[in-house]
Amino acid sequence: MKIRRTRLILSVIVLAVLLFTSFSSIGPLPPLSSILNPSTGVFSPPPYFYGPGSQNVAVSFSNVSASVIVYRQSDGFIGLASNSTEAVYYEQGYLEAEYRLAQLDFLKRTALGNLSSIAGPATIQTDIFMRELQLYNTAVLERQNLSSSSQTYIYIKSFVDGINAYVNNLTYPRFPLIFKILNVKPHDWNVTDVLALQQLFLWENSAGGLDPIYFNFALQKMPESVIEAIYPAYPAGIQHPIVPFNLNPSIYTAQGNMNGLNLYVPYVNLSSTSYSTINKFYTAAAVGLEEASSIFTGTSDAYNINLNYNVFTDLGSNDWAVNGIRTSNGSAMLANDPHLTTSVPSIWMGFQLVSPGMNVIGVTFPGFPGVVLGHNPYIAWGATNGQIQQTYFYAEQTSPSHPGDYFFNGSWVPFKMQNETVLVKGQEPVHINIYRAVNGVVVNDSLGVPVAMDWTGYMPTYEITFFLKISRAHTVLQFAQNLTEYFKVAIQNWAVADSSGNIGIFPYGLYPVIQRGDPRGILPGNGSYDWTGFIPYKYLPYLYDPSNGFIFSANQITVSPNYPYYIGWDYESGYRADQIYSMLNSTYGFDYAKMENVQLNVHDFTTNVFLRPLLQAMISSGLENTPEFSALKSWNGNMDINSTAATIYYFFIKNLVSYVFEPWLSYYGINGSYGLGQTSFFLGSDDYYHGPLIEDLVNWTINDENSPFYNNPISGIKGNETTAMIGAYGITINYLTKNYGAYSSSWQWGNVHKRYLSSFFGISAMNTGAIPAAGDGNTINAAYGLISDFGPSWRMIVNMSDPITGIGIYPGGISENPLSSYYDNTLIDWNNGVYFTLINSSAPSQFFYLYRGGDFP
């Protein structure tokens, strides 16, 4: 009897404990009863994975009832054809949700500044900054200004209805795994959400960022002569501008603003008494901006789930087009490869959209209707980041006697204040105030020196309309007209080719103009240095059917030195552009093979400048009998995976930049607090392919081997090009020997340098494995860094004489489910330089509509 009672009591106690632990949440995780549920939890059965092939889908929404042909390809593309355009966008929304629901949800939460509600305190700074960027508020204005009868609204609404149809039919077992882990439920979308996403992508593609804040330190701490020598406003070295003077002199005739600016002195001098306070402020602002520039960066240690999200980082891209002068049959060809974070799932999804009057194929951002980069039967287009400065910073003057005001145009005016509440998982909501001045939004005012950031994206614009319109454009000039009307922010170098053999490149958009001051640093916010307008369209850079037969861009300087307007200064260093120029300028009879040859090229152009002087320096130092010397001497400058010289050179060039400039930055007091290592002009990790420092070295190597900047200002030791090269070389060999042993095949570039696809959600368990990869940050086929997840996120080549033969590939796959066979199925092909024919020859006949003539079936 006693035993039974003991059993009873024990069983009841253990059962109570079991029930409590089973049905209680564990940190961010849902209860064990949910997680371990064999039917719906982590042991749930697989969702149905559609294989390649076509099916007919009947859709019915609003006033639309239509049939849609859905054609899935194994290369990550989905074709949609219907006699209703609304039905096509509806189905696109449905499929984006089906394949990328978690990605859509995270993007939307980021744009709305609501990431902390699922990711916890780690992303509060990001949420605050997203709200300072006014992404959602601007989207609300855009929605208010958008007529419900406009085509843009109707198409976005159809797209949103498609997303919601999927979300509303979704049952828990089919939730993405990350939703189950974070205990998140998907929610409905509306038109404003899509417009907020547009704003997010405009920010991600806007150049400028934090540069003026950091560069103000250089302006203050370095003499003007040093600024002129190290940081020239027009980049030194070998430059091939996108729109050089000789190819379009008409845009150089304006009375611009360059004469009124002084680009080598600070206009906001921080006094010594307030300096420490201001520095703290900058550091705080830097954290917010840096996190936001790489989008939600955050580590949720408390929950032991590491999330390090990154929508994408825009490091560089290539696009070019050639016309009949350069092709064998008089047609135009176009190539494009935007260099973004190569993630899984990709930031791209591939679609072919067919409806009456439209047949377009290419890639789009999840959350966007239509096609962002691609081709239709009449035109093909690509883009690279224009690197045009679109953020300007203003120090606002405030006073304790005028609380809540700032001094503007001679009087004290109140900031517009906005109250915001950031919901945070696991803790109380955070309440913030956002202050808006005439010249921007204060990005941080916590320490008494409000600095406002002005950004062209604060104005309501409709870039999504542009993407919807160009799907139906017929000529290069029609494309350019749509750019003029709708594409304002996040200026891109749009390269276009049409079926009539025309080509063009159009970095169109809003270029801010100020009349005085130094926009490279922080400007006074008193009203005298504000934007006075934008460069008139007739003076914006562009090329249309240039006489040399090609156009190209690789994020290099946009214009020649005599362009009359200031448009920015911190460009890609230009070596991909130099290599593209060399290849295009020397090639005729372009066809697919020759275009591929350019796009997959891995020659580092800087070797043309540095390699010979390095060998000479080695000889002068008695190093000519080493195996390293032999490897470098016989090397062609290609960053191939089996090259040991490529490995030596990569570390050499990085060390050379640091060897020369680190003492100077240290001498002038540029340390980590002021951005050392954060940005290319302060020895950031991209300094060997981006920004002015590597350009200076190229310039001095060619023109001034005894530049005084080879001297070490701290030790006082005199130097020159040779001593710098030998110094950098010695550091390189020591490093390689320490990490890879004595010189051997283990030094081969493919052993050191690899590519992988990083999880979009920043979850390392969802990364792909790393594979040996060619290229570096200066090669056309770029692979930035050593273990690289940045590079050509999409490759496309189209011959406009027969655009149905267009080819392309994006790394990864269509699905965000790591267990799907379509998660990373194109990675190896992409790394190996394989292309897929975008419109599969076995596709249903509807997908050839307009390409082969005839009516829509």
Add this chain to the structure above:
Amino acid sequence: MVRRPRLGILASVIIIFFFSLFLSYIGCWYFIAIPSAFAGLLTFRIRSVALSSLASPVGVIVAMSPDISYRISQASLFSSVAGIPGGPALPLVLLVVMSYLFAMLPMAIVSSFGGKQIQ
């Protein structure tokens, strides 16, 4: 009350197995506690209770047997994301232990009341 203990154990095993299988399939695996409580009326020895409760995790595993490799991979992915070492082992062990306890404890409680009459 059951006067033939072996038959009671057999009946308990059958009840627990099939309910476990069914409830796992429909996503209510923890409700195995209810039929298990009824099964407690069919047996009273703690050893018999412990033995027949094994049918619960067996039912769960059988319910998961279609696509088992996918399910295990998913659990492994979950472990990696959540920082749990050992791949799918811990979720799997937890599932087995919990499904066992969800069956065993209610049986043990109910059988505590029934033993006297049999004796």
